Amino acid sequence: MELKKRPKIAIATGDPAGIGPEIVLSALADSKIKENCDFTVIGTRTLLEKTFTQLRQTRTDLCEPDSFPIIDLPTSLTQISLGQGNAASGEASYQYLETAINLTLEGTFQGIVTAPIAKSAWKAAGYNYPGQTEVLAEKSQTKQYGMIFVGKSPYTGWILRTLLATTHIPLNQVSQVLTPELMTQKLELLIRSLQTDFGIKNPQIAIASLNPHSGEQGQIGTEEIDWMNSWFLEQQKNYPQVNLKGLIPPDTMWVTPGVAWYRDFVNSKPADAYLALYHDQGLIPVKLMAFDEAVNTTIGLPFIRTSPDHGTAFDIAGKGIARNASMKAAINLCVELTEKRFNQSYSGALSY
Numbered sequence: 208m209e210l211k212k213r214p215k216i217a218i219a220t221g222d223p224a225g226i227g228p229e230i231v232l233s234a235l236a237d238s239k240i241k242e243n244c245d246f247t248v249i250g251t252r253t254l255l256e257k258t259f260t261q262l263r264q265t266r267t268d269l270c271e272p273d274s275f276p277i278i279d280l281p282t283s284l285t286q287i288s289l290g291q292g293n294a295a296s297g298e299a300s301y302q303y304l305e306t307a308i309n310l311t312l313e314g315t316f317q318g319i320v321t322a323p324i325a326k327s328a329w330k331a332a333g334y335n336y337p338g339q340t341e342v343l344a345e346k347s348q349t350k351q352y353g354m355i356f357v358g359k360s361p362y363t364g365w366i367l368r369t370l371l372a373t374t375h376i377p378l379n380q381v382s383q384v385l386t387p388e389l390m391t392q393k394l395e396l397l398i399r400s401l402q403t404d405f406g407i408k409n410p411q412i413a414i415a416s417l418n419p420h421s422g423e424q425g426q427i428g429t430e431e432i433d434w435m436n437s438w439f440l441e442q443q444k445n446y447p448q449v450n451l452k453g454l455i456p457p458d459t460m461w462v463t464p465g466v467a468w469y470r471d472f473v474n475s476k477p478a479d480a481y482l483a484l485y486h487d488q489g490l491i492p493v494k495l496m497a498f499d500e501a502v503n504t505t506i507g508l509p510f511i512r513t514s515p516d517h518g519t520a521f522d523i524a525g526k527g528i529a530r531n532a533s534m535k536a537a538i539n540l541c542v543e544l545t546e547k548r549f550n551q552s553y554s555g556a557l558s559y
C-alpha cells in the first residue's frame with residue numbers, strides 16, 4: 208500500500224471514565240501533530256465536548272472537539288462515572304477500539320493510537336481479553352505479535368526499547384508459559400521489527416534470565432540450567448548477524464540502560480533492545496526511567512498500533528492534571544512508523 212498523503216491515523220479515546228479523553232484533547236492541541244498526519248478521533252462526541260468544557264477551567268492546552276474529525280459512537284453519559292470504570296465505560300472503550308480496527312483493516316487508516324482502557328471494565332462489559340493487544344491481534348488474524356515499549360530519553364536522546372516475552376498473566380504462571388518455542392517466537396519477532404520497523408540491520412539485543420542471579424547454578428531456580436542457557440546458545444548460532452547478549456541477571460540488566468538514559472549512551476554501549484521475560488521485569492525499569500516518554504507498541508500487526516505506557520489513571524480523571532507526554536509520543540511514533548512502513552518513498556531517519 209503506497210501512501211499518497213500524510214499518514215491516516217485513528218485515535219481511539221479509551222475508557223471514558225479515565226484520563227483518555229483529556230490526554231487526547233490535550234495532545235491534539237500540539238500543532239505539530241496536525242501538521243504531520245491526518246487523524247480521526249474515535250469516541251463519543253458529547254463526552255469530548257463535556258471534557259473540553261469542564262477542563263478548560265483548569266488547563267488551557269486543550270484542542271476544541273469542533274476542530275477535528277470525530278467518528279462519533281454515542282454513549283449515555285449518565286452511565287459513565289468519572290474515575291470508576293464500569294460495564295458502560297468498558298462497552299464504550301471496546302467499541303472505540305473495534306471501530307478503529309475494522310476501519311484500519313478496510314484501509315481507511317494505516318495506524319491506530321489507543322488511549323488506555325481498563326481491563327476490569329471490559330470484563331464487566333463481557334469482554335474477556337487481557338488487553339487491547341489481544342483484540343488487535345485476533346481481529347487482524349495475527350498469530351505472532353509482541354508488546355514493545357519504546358521511549359526516547361529527554362536527557363541523552365538514547366532510545367530504550369523493551370519487549371515483554373509474556374504480558375498479562377499471573378506471576379505464578381510465568382515459568383510454565385515461558386517455553387523455548389515462545390522465546391524463539393518473541394526473539395524472531397523482535398529481530399524482524401528492529402530491522403524493518405526501526406531500521407536497525409544488525410541489532411544488539413540483551414536478554415534477561417528469569418531467576419535472581421540467573422539461578423546461581425540452580426541454587427535459586429533451575430529454568431536457566433534446565434533449558435534457557437542452551438536455548439540462548441542455539442539462538443546465538445541461529446542469528447550470527449545479531450549481537451545477542453545474555454542471559455543477563457534481571458537486576459543488573461538495567462544498569463547500562465539506566466546510564467544510557469540519564470547520562471551517556473555513547474560510552475555505556477547499551478543494547479538496541481531488551482527482552483524481558485515478564486510484565487514487571489520489564490515495566491518496572493521502563494516506567495522508572497521513562498513513564499512520560501515510553502510508548503506501548505504492538506509489533507507483528509499488518510498496521511501500526513501505539514498507545515501510552517500508562518493506564519486509565521482513574522484517581523486523577525476529571526482533575527485536569529493528566530500529563531499528555533506519553534500520548535503525544537504515542538501519536539508521533541505511530542506517524543513515524545506508519546510513514547516508514549507504508550510510504551515507499553520515505554527516506555527520513557527515524558527519530559525512534
Ligand SMILES: NC(=O)C1=CN([C@@H]2O[C@H](COP(=O)(O)OP(=O)(O)OC[C@H]3O[C@@H](n4cnc5c(N)ncnc54)[C@H](O)[C@@H]3O)[C@@H](O)[C@H]2O)C=CC1
Pocket residue numbers: 226230322323324325326327339503514515516517518519520521522523528529530531
Ligand atoms: N494501554 C492501556 O490500555 C493500559 C491500561 N491499563 C489499565 O489502567 C487501569 C489503571 O492501572 P494502574 O495500574 O492504576 O496504572 P495507571 O497508569 O493508570 O496509574 C498509575 C499512577 O500513575 C498516575 N498516572 C498515570 N498516567 C498519568 C498521566 N498521564 N499523568 C499523570 N499521572 C498519571 C496515576 O494517577 C496513578 O497514580 C487498569 O485497569 C489497567 O488495566 C494500564 C496500563 C496500560
Ligand SMILES: NCC(=O)COP(=O)(O)O
Pocket residue numbers: 324337338339340341503514
Ligand atoms: N501494561 C501494559 C498494558 O496494560 C497495555 O495493554 P494493552 O491494552 O496495550 O494490551
